[in-house]
Amino acid sequence: HKSYSTITIAGLAVGMACCMVLILFVRHELSYDRHHQYAEQIYRMHTRSVIFGRELLWAYTQQAFPRVLKEEYPEVLYASPLYRSSNVELRIDEEIVKERDFYWANQDILDIFTFDILRGNKAELLQHPNSVIITEEVAQKYFRGVDPIDQTFYMDTTAYHVTGVMRAQPATSHFHPRFIASFNTFPQDPEPEWFGFNTRTYFRLREGVSGEAFAAKMPDFIERHFGARAREFGYQYEYIPQPLLGIHLHSNVRGELEPNGNIVHVYIMTIIAALILFIACINFMNLATARASRRAREIGIRKVLGAYRQRLVLQFLGESLLIAGMAFLLALGLVELILPYFNQLAGRMIAFDLINNFPLVLAFLAVALSVGIGAGLYPAFYLTRFTPVDVLKGETNPRGSAAFIRKSLVVSQFSVSIGLIVGAFVILQQLNYLRSKDLGFAKDNVIIVPLKTNKARDRFEVLENALRSNPKIVSISGANEYPGREFRTWNHWVEGFSDEAGISMDAGSVHFGFFETLQIPVIAGRAFSKKVASDLQNTVMINATAARMLGFEHSAVGRKLFRAGPSDTSRSGRQIIGVFQDFNAWSLRQGIKPMILYPRARVSNLIVRMKATDTEETLKFVEEKFREVNPAATFEFRFLDEILAANYRSEKNLSMIINIFTILAILIACMGLLGLISFTVEQKTKEIGIRKVLGASVASVMFLLSKDFVKLVLLANLLAWPVAWWAMDKWLQNFAYRVSIEWWVFALAGGLALLIALVTVSTQAVRAALENPVENLRYE
Numbered sequence: 001h002k003s004y005s006t007i008t009i010a011g012l013a014v015g016m017a018c019c020m021v022l023i024l025f026v027r028h029e030l031s032y033d034r035h036h037q038y039a040e041q042i043y044r045m046h047t048r049s050v051i052f053g054r055e056l057l058w059a060y061t062q063q064a065f066p067r068v069l070k071e072e073y074p075e076v077l078y079a080s081p082l083y084r085s086s087n088v089e090l091r092i093d094e095e096i097v098k099e100r101d102f103y104w105a106n107q108d109i110l111d112i113f114t115f116d117i118l119r120g121n122k123a124e125l126l127q128h129p130n131s132v133i134i135t136e137e138v139a140q141k142y143f144r145g146v147d148p149i150d151q152t153f154y155m156d157t158t159a160y161h162v163t164g165v166m167r168a169q170p171a172t173s174h175f176h177p178r179f180i181a182s183f184n185t186f187p188q189d190p191e192p193e194w195f196g197f198n199t200r201t202y203f204r205l206r207e208g209v210s211g212e213a214f215a216a217k218m219p220d221f222i223e224r225h226f227g228a229r230a231r232e233f234g235y236q237y238e239y240i241p242q243p244l245l246g247i248h249l250h251s252n253v254r255g256e257l258e259p260n261g262n263i264v265h266v267y268i269m270t271i272i273a274a275l276i277l278f279i280a281c282i283n284f285m286n287l288a289t290a291r292a293s294r295r296a297r298e299i300g301i302r303k304v305l306g307a308y309r310q311r312l313v314l315q316f317l318g319e320s321l322l323i324a325g326m327a328f329l330l331a332l333g334l335v336e337l338i339l340p341y342f343n344q345l346a347g348r349m350i351a352f353d354l355i356n357n358f359p360l361v362l363a364f365l366a367v368a369l370s371v372g373i374g375a376g377l378y379p380a381f382y383l384t385r386f387t388p389v390d391v392l393k394g395e396t397n398p399r400g401s402a403a404f405i406r407k408s409l410v411v412s413q414f415s416v417s418i419g420l421i422v423g424a425f426v427i428l429q430q431l432n433y434l435r436s437k438d439l440g441f442a443k444d445n446v447i448i449v450p451l452k453t454n455k456a457r458d459r460f461e462v463l464e465n466a467l468r469s470n471p472k473i474v475s476i477s478g479a480n481e482y483p484g485r486e487f488r489t490w491n492h493w494v495e496g497f498s499d500e501a502g503i504s505m506d507a508g509s510v511h512f513g514f515f516e517t518l519q520i521p522v523i524a525g526r527a528f529s530k531k532v533a534s535d536l537q538n539t540v541m542i543n544a545t546a547a548r549m550l551g552f553e554h555s556a557v558g559r560k561l562f563r564a565g566p567s568d569t570s571r572s573g574r575q576i577i578g579v580f581q582d583f584n585a586w587s588l589r590q591g592i593k594p595m596i597l598y599p600r601a602r603v604s605n606l607i608v609r610m611k612a613t614d615t616e617e618t619l620k621f622v623e624e625k626f627r628e629v630n631p632a633a634t635f636e637f638r639f640l641d642e643i644l645a646a647n648y649r650s651e652k653n654l655s656m657i658i659n660i661f662t663i664l665a666i667l668i669a670c671m672g673l674l675g676l677i678s679f680t681v682e683q684k685t686k687e688i689g690i691r692k693v694l695g696a697s698v699a700s701v702m703f704l705l706s707k708d709f710v711k712l713v714l715l716a717n718l719l720a721w722p723v724a725w726w727a728m729d730k731w732l733q734n735f736a737y738r739v740s741i742e743w744w745v746f747a748l749a750g751g752l753a754l755l756i757a758l759v760t761v762s763t764q765a766v767r768a769a770l771e772n773p774v775e776n777l778r779y780e
Contacts, residue, residue, distance in 0.1 A: 005323060008287045011671040012327035012371065015280020016364055017334035018664055021342050022273035023360065024335075028350045029261045032172045032248035036114040038204055041077075042244035043211050045069075045201040046253055050236040051491050054504040059255035061201040061239075064192035069203060070108075072221070075214065078108035079203035081183050084175075084257060089452045089634055091154040092142050098634045099138075102155075103177040104185065112204045119149055120164025132181040133164040156453060158185065171349040174247045175257040194226035200255065202244075211241040233491075254486060264731065265654055272658070275416045276665050281371045282409040283672035284327075288320060288375035289406070317376040324372030328365055345656050347649065407712055410676050413669040414716035414753055415723075420662040421749040422724035427655040429739045430732065434648050437737060440583025441483060442519040442609065445474075446640040447619070448482060449606040449626065456630045457602050460511070464606075466625040472611045472618045477517040478603035481508030483585045484643035492561045492596060494550055503549050505542070506585065506593045509600035515580060517609050525557035525578030528599040535599050541578040546594035561596070574598075584737075587647040591736040607640075666753075670760045673709065677764040680705060688768055701769035706761050713757045717750040724749075 033039055045065070049056050066079035083104045090097050107126045110117075117125070118136060125133050139148040143162075151162045160181055169176045205214060218239035222230075230237055242251055249263040332354075339352055354361055451457045464476050481487045493502030514520075515527045523544060528535050540561055547556040560573035582592045610618045619637070626635045645652075681688075688701055725741060732738040 004287065007671055007674065008284060008323055009327045009330060011287070011668050012280050012284045012324065012368070013330035013334060014664060015276050015283070015668050016328065016331035016368065017338060018661055019273045019277040019280075020331065020335050020360065020364060021338050022269045022276075022661070024339070024350050024352060024357070025342070025346060025348065026266055026270050026273070027360075028172065028348060029249060029266050032261070033174055033244050035170055035172065036244065038112075038114075039244055041205050041207060041209075042112055043203055043205065043214075043241040044244065044247060044251075045203065046240040046242050046251075047197060048238040048240055051504045052234070052502050056489060056504070057240075057253045058197065059200050059242075059251070059253050059257075060197040061199065062192060062194055062196055063199050064189065064194075066106075066108075066201045066203060068192060068225070069201070069221075073214075073217070075206045075209045077204045077206055078111045079201060080106045080109040080112060081199040082109065082202055083183065083199045084177075087450065087452065088155055093153075096632055096634055097142075098636065099178065101175075101177050102179045102181070103175075104181045104183045106183045109180065109202065112202050115169075116167035118165045118167060122164070125164040126180065126182040128163075129182055129185045130158070130160055131163040131185075132160040132179055133166050134162055135166055135168045135178050137168055138178050139165050160185075174244075174260070192225070194229070200257075211243055215239070215241050259650070262650060264734070265650065268654070268731075269657075272420070272661055272665075275420070276661060276668070277367070279413045279416055279665055279668045279672070281367075281374075282413055283668050284324070284371050285375040286406060286409060286672045286676055287674070287678075288323075317373065320376030321369060321372040324368045324375070328368035331364065331368075332361070342657070345653050345660075347653060406676060407708075410669075410673055410709075411712050411716045411719065413672050414713050414757065415720040417662070417666045417669045418717055418720035418749050418753045419724040419727075420658065420665055421752060422720070422745055423728055424655070424658050424662045425745045425749060426728040426732070426739070426741060427651065427658060429745070430735065431648065431651055431655055433737070433739045434588050434651075434735075435645070437584075437588065439483065439644070440520065440581055442517075443483070443641045443644055445612050445615070446518070446607065446609045447622070447637045448640055448643065449608065449622070449635070449637045451478075451604050451606060451633075453630070453633050456633045457604060459629050460601075460603065460606070463626060463629040466629060467608065467622060470618065470621050472614060473608060473622075474611060475513060475517040475609045477513035477607045478511035478605055479508060479514055479607060480510075480600065480604050481585075482510075482605060482607060482640070483518070483583065484640065484647065487585060487595070490563060490596065492563060494559060494561060503546065503594055505546055506595045507598070508595070509598045509603065511600060511603045511607075514597070514607070517607050518583075520583055521581040522578050523581050524555075525576070527578055527580075535577070536601060538574055539577045539599060540574045541580055541597045542576055543580055543592070543595040544582050545592050546596060547579050549594050588737040589735050666756060670756060673757055673760045674764065677705065677709065677761050680708075681764055681768045685768075688771075692769075698766070698769040702762065702765045705765040705768065706758060709757055709761050710754065713754045714750075717746070717753070721746045721750075 033042075036042060044059060045061050047058055047061055049058075061081075063081060066081050070076045070079040081104070085102045086100055088099050088102045090099050105126065107124070110122055110125060115133075117133075119139075120133070125131060134148065139162075142148075142153075143151050148162050148165055152159055153162075154160070160179075166180075168178075205211070218241075222237050222239065226237075247260065249261045249266060251260060335352055339350060343350055451460065456463075460478060464478075467473055467476055487506040487508045489504055490507035491502055491504045510528070512528050512530045515522055522541075524547075525541075528539065528541065542550075542556060542561075550556060550559075552559060556576045556579050559576050561576060562573045580597075584592065585595065608622060622637070623635045626633070684705070688704075691701060691704070724746070728741055732741070
């Protein structure tokens, strides 16, 4: 029975391999940051603020916070600020190089986290200003053949001396520093600035001290240091200790160091893994029992020849276990083949080897053996209990309860498959909606060029003038903040109102021409202009949402706004000169926020909108002019649409993974259906033969064999639809802008499942209908 064995082994092997890969992913996600020795005692302090009714949760604290925290609370063993620059330019041996993930921290960071120090004295690596630890990879890249210790490089005019070399953090770390420099390289304020939140704080508590108990002490800390001052302005603050082990999956705040995982996606993958394994096991048992019925005569003949029942039981159980064992071995090989492609889809670096994954391998071996035993029980005990006479007469038809169980398993298989199809359609719909939705600005053919050095920023206008000579460049501007990059949050109040009547707004600084370059309509007043010298000192622009929240609508032009809060002592107001149309500056998971933009001549990013033709040639021109104006700087760029698309990378990966595993689940379910139709055809062999003799057509025989399966698939639809709707509705609630779940999605999923089922059933039904009735009725 080569075809039977191939289908049975392949179905179980593919199911186990898919389940194993998904469990590896889930385990990988749950293992983040567990490599640190004191992981359960490490926390990152989050700040929750409620200002003018707007709640914000961020990973930032004040620069002085870790120092004061350690001084005042003996349960805090170590505390360190952590500041990051994601992209930097360094001068190493007179060569300008681009680098990433440059961090600053104090000496305590080495006692909070477990860094594998390869070179240097750990006790004093970050004690002194201008010290830096580099990874082994960085050392080999820039200091190959020489001792990296005491080597010097520069960031702008600041010198850094290498004091240590560390091993890079593993993939399961929520941050991956390539450089860690001493925080005291920065000038330290003599007095704490309690209203400047610009760095992160990590700390390690003494053993036995819980984060919840420590959090209860934070209101008193706030009250003693800045609570009264905050209340003067109607501000509310709260410190929330975030456990290190929960950052990757449970922290989604402003200021994350790297893109985090999503616990919802972990749940989804876990459920899909369980469902696919469930389908594969059902498929295996259905095929086994369907095939076993054809061996009833074999059992009768063996009994006539003197075989004992115990020997027959061992034979059938042994065969089933052998097939399940072969499927298990094949599954291990498939995992090795699938995992590299899965890593590309998921954006992970998951490894699989038998030694480190031995418990998982044993668990799946147990599953395979259990399924093998379960599949072997029917022929081993049910068929062997009949007498040889009954078996040879064909009187071994299963009871109604057995048929009911078999049909229930098929309904379960297709319910799962239909649910996955609905989920795949809805996620794809939402992704297409996110890609196509009008964000309120032009994102195509726009590049962002970082200006990383002070000299490059100072020469912005020189570069701008050089670029304008190319007719393929449509418009040029610049900004510190732009769509796809996190904006600051500043608080403002309106002339004639008190501080308590202000609003909290997303704030950014932009160059002249920003609205023209991104094609953002100005719906009232005017945009910033180089021709008006006072614009740089005295003006701002706000979006339509801010105008509505301030009660102005389009009459905001001419009114004055003041920076609100205890950190602003100047009380110098700026006049609103224009209101611009709302645009989605960040992810569509969030709604439109009130926004204020300040004019700025010196910005950190160049923004260029080009014509759609000859893009490569235009990019070469931009690079050429950039290098002419800034010969010591490095040129790099990113397309704005790619920056925005990165916001939905996790959803895109999820969609692709679900699509692939949905197809596999359907294939496995079809194998189970194939098993059931084979069983049905076997049971109705005589009936089909008699009907053919009495003149039944091929179509009528096909209808006879197919109608029950159509009913099963329709029942599976009714069971799957409400569950799928509930699950997808919950997932869509993560987005402020989302599609509605249309009825046709369910109809399409059900129709597709029905079509696949009919094609599967037809392969056996047609063969049975075309067989010679003489052969069907002959039982020698």
